[in-house]
Amino acid sequence: MLMTSAKVFETNLEHLTKNQYGYNHSIKFIHASDIHLGSHQYRNDYRANDFIFALDEILSLAVIHRVDFLLLGGDVFTSLEMLPGKLTKIVNLLTSFKKVSKNQILIIAIEGNHDIRKFSRGVRFKKRGQSWLKLLASLGLIILLDAELDGAPEEMFKIYNFQTRKGGKIQIKNAMIYGTGYLGENPEDELLKIKEGIVKDDGYFHILLQHFGIEGQMKRVPGVRYEKLIPLKDRVNYLALGHYHLQFVLDDWVYNPGSSESACTIDFSFNRGIFLVSISKEDKYIKKVKKIQLSNRTFRWECIYFQRQFKDKEKLYAYITQELRKSLSTISYFDLEPSNVQIPVLLLTLKGRRPFTKGKIKEKELSKLLCENLPVVDVRIYQKFSNFLKTIDAFV
Ligand SMILES: [Mn+2]
Structure with missing residues (x-):
């Protein structure tokens, strides 16, 4: 079954990449990054699913906006460890x-540092290329x-081959998308090599992932x-980045959407989200970039101050629960399921x-107690007790 559908997919894709549209036909794509699938999968199932929902939402937006392709700038997965149930969901979704999408929207990805990272410390998996x-x-x-x-500049980026499923660049309409695997935190030397590998003045809109x-x-x-990027500027029209979870845009050509869901507190x-980009060709390429925020899991900061020193753990927990129940009571989502993103992560x-x-x-x-008794999906606890009071206690 899978083989049949894969075959249909390839035929359509190869057809699609053969510049079948006129030179003036516009290009539309979504640029997302750092989805971190697999985050929280051992700790909290609802939160783990939030990352799959983020992927789901991105795919839905790609269909709604009828884009030509979707770019994923790495860290699609948070590590090499992935529970089978979660991976099954992801494969089914894709x-x-x-x-x-009738096989008309290609998902073009590169590996980030997390995609090749082993969850626990120990043997380096990076070199094994999995x-x-x-x-x-x-x-x-x-x-x-x-x-x-x-390799030699003309050999560096081979046109993507749908049989071997390998390549360094792919053409969709008038866009030529170049990409590499993860090059480390500071690939300044590699950028000069990449520049040589990108064909100059071939009339395509160049995207580098x-x-x-x-x-x-x-x-x-x-x-x-x-300043180390400047040499690339005359070869690359749109530098599509991933890595930093904070969104930024530089000089109208460097774009980083940020993480798709909060991978850490x-x-x-x-400020995070995805970019919806449309390119049209007049005398030169005209680019329009729209920022879209995803409907992520909500969060809520709460602070509890202890006037007195609790000696009994149960009383302490009861006090915390009672205080939180008071401050959360103003919200009318008590009857929602925890899978609903309106149920917040509590940062306490x-x-x-x-x-x-x-x-x-x-x-x-x-954390478990609070999740069971309050409308919160997960709790992060920060103990910031006063050292001054601790010192006094030591004397008394
Ligand atoms: Mn990341």
């Missing part, structure tokens, strides 16, 4: 997308681009210096007097 994206590509569900940067950040866009996170505070800060050792907070235990 298979039905293929069907609904990833779930390679599996999806071999099933004909996505196009995975990779280049051979050590990469997974790295730009220095200065996120504090204390390594990235490429912007700090992501909740970031605890302040004031540190409880006695007997009353010490076990975060996992408290």
